[in-house]
Amino acid sequence: MDALISAAANALAAGDPLAALKRVSLRDDAPALALRGIAMAQLGDLARARELLGNAARSFGAEEPVARARCHVAEAEIALVSRDLGRPMQGLRAARATLETFGDLTNAAHAGYLDARRLLLIGRLDEAERILGDVNVDALPATSRAGYALVVAGIAMRRICAKPARDALERARAAAVSVGNAALTVEVERAVQAFQAPAARLIARGGERLLQLNEIEALIASDALVIDACRNVTRARTAVVSLASRPVLFALARLLGETWPEDASREELLLRAFRAREADESHRTRLRVEIGRLREAIRPIAEIHATERGFILERHEAGTVAVLAPPVEEEHGEVLALLADGEAWSSSALALALDVSPRTVQRALDILANNGKAEWFGHGRARRWIATCVPGFPTSLLLPAVGVVG
Template sequence: MDSLITAAAQALAAGDPLGALKRVALRDDAPALALRGIAMAQLGDLVRAKTLLRRAARGFGPREAVARARCVVAEAEIALASRDLGWPAKALEAARATLDAHGDLVNAAHARYLEIRRLLLIGRLDEAERALAELDPAPFPPASRAAHELVVAGVAMRRLRTETARAALARAKHAARLACIPALAAEVESASLLLNTPAARLIESGNERLLLLEDVEALQASKALVVDACRHLVRDPRAVVSLARRPVLFALARALGEAWPQDVPRATLVALAFRGKHADESHRARLRVEVGRLRTAIRTLAGVSATSRGFVLVPRRASEVVVLARPVEEQHAAVLAFLADGESWSSSALALALGASQRTVQRALDQLAATAKVQSFGLGRARRWMTPPVGGFTTTLLLPAPLPSG
């Protein structure tokens, strides 16, 4: 490489995109196009960056496989930043294999981190953890070590391991300081804030209070029977029962959990579970059926006893019953939680992350747009959605992972 290309690459590595552009802005050879593309990505012009990187990849000759692979990795990072979760993962995997085979271990590891971050976004934590366990960050430069620790912290927060997350973020902060890249330091700081902002609400005997992520972790380890409205399950220290695929049963369980130790009138349960204004005989018959199904589903955790006016939850081992809910609850809250990260999302990416159909997500977005809670820009397949973040609350850490199909 000539001196200008080397200097531009060094400027980009130091987080100085304008310095890089000063050296290669007027050049159209493949290395210069690649560096211009990365610089434009750092400056936030992702569309222009993608175009430049594709031109660079076409410009490299057949013997420049490593350079082409680096372009693929850079384009994958742009796709991740723009929440284009449908980009071909196999292309990134092939690029990573090429870099690994040619000894470019740093960029190969970066490609692997991009794969893991994508897995985190779509809720595939088991796969993300397995991939992360295969990486050793010790030989890598500070910027790559910071990226590694950010991914470790991201997995730990979603697994409710706050001490592990804090330790990883401390290492990330140190590595970012050594890297001297302001944008990287800002990313670490932003991730650290998640540990100090409310992640959920605790509802207990009619009272509510906000919980930090470490409080949620402590609650999961307590002896209480927890009706988890974030992940749609019921748990105690010995067992977990998921009701994610049974919304009526979960609605009944939550109502009983919020009222405990009191009972809930039958009319109230009918209104919550079936949206019926009046509990006629058909509603009461259906309620008896659904309560019977709930008894069967959670029989190892609690019983559901009939009272003169309704039903009451009777825990088998726990001494108390609490409900864990999101900090802010409203219709289409899961869609808003993803959009609250401040990035622009396509409806297809949201559907993939939520494990829902694209049409369902599009209907939700249209309803949110009608009330000015989200806004869109672009047309057709280029249309993106975003909203300002909800101040003072975490977003997707406690959302349920997408359910497996079939």
């Protein structure tokens, strides 16, 4: 490594991309291209950074697998920041394996952390946890240790485990302070604010109030029958009945929970489940059928009985019934919940995170844009979406995880 390359690398490590560019901006050899790419990434020009790193990886070629793998890891990190979570990150695990094979444990650990962070963003908590378990934390760069702790906190928050999340955030804050990186400190403080903000609403006995994560955890652990509108499940302690794929049944269950311990009228149930303002006999017949299906689905934790004016929910044992709902409910709230992290998302990444089709996400984004709640920049595959400054965003903490009910 020549003196200019070494000086540029030291400048980047110190967070001074302009000093690095002064040394290598006119060079087109592979190491200079890689350093220029990292410098442009630090300056925020992610498109140019990705181009330079791609050129560097090709210039290194098969004869320098470690340098090429490092470029792939840097490209993956840019894709993660750009919320381009699909194809651009597919080579990350291969790059990590190469780095481990050749003894570059620091960059290999960093690659593992990036992989776990991607999996957290798309809701694959079990896989993210497995990847974190394989990461050598002691080998991580100082800045990545704060990020590692943020991933641990994110998994705990999505699993509704308040104390592990709080402990991990404290570790992330301490790591950020030790590094002295302002951008990293801001990222940690943003995560702390998300943890401290109301994560859901409790609706019970005709009233409602906002809950923080630790209060949600306590509610789920209590003897209450919880109808969880954040994940579309009903639960009583460890017994969980998922209605995520049966929206009509969940709408009926939610109204029965909101009116408990009173009954819900047939008119209210028809309006909530079928949007039927003027019900005829066919609607009433369908209501009886759907109530029968709901009764069968939740039989392990509750019963439904007919009353003179409608239906009532009854528990098998003593205890309350509560409805847990997002802080703000509106159309396409789950898309807004992801956009609320302040980053610019691609529509394909949103579809991946929500486990829906790209066309479904695009329709939602178009509606949000027309309503002034989201906006885009860029064109074609470079288009990114952000949330406008609308108060009261729904939370992403309780977004359903892939393969995880609660």
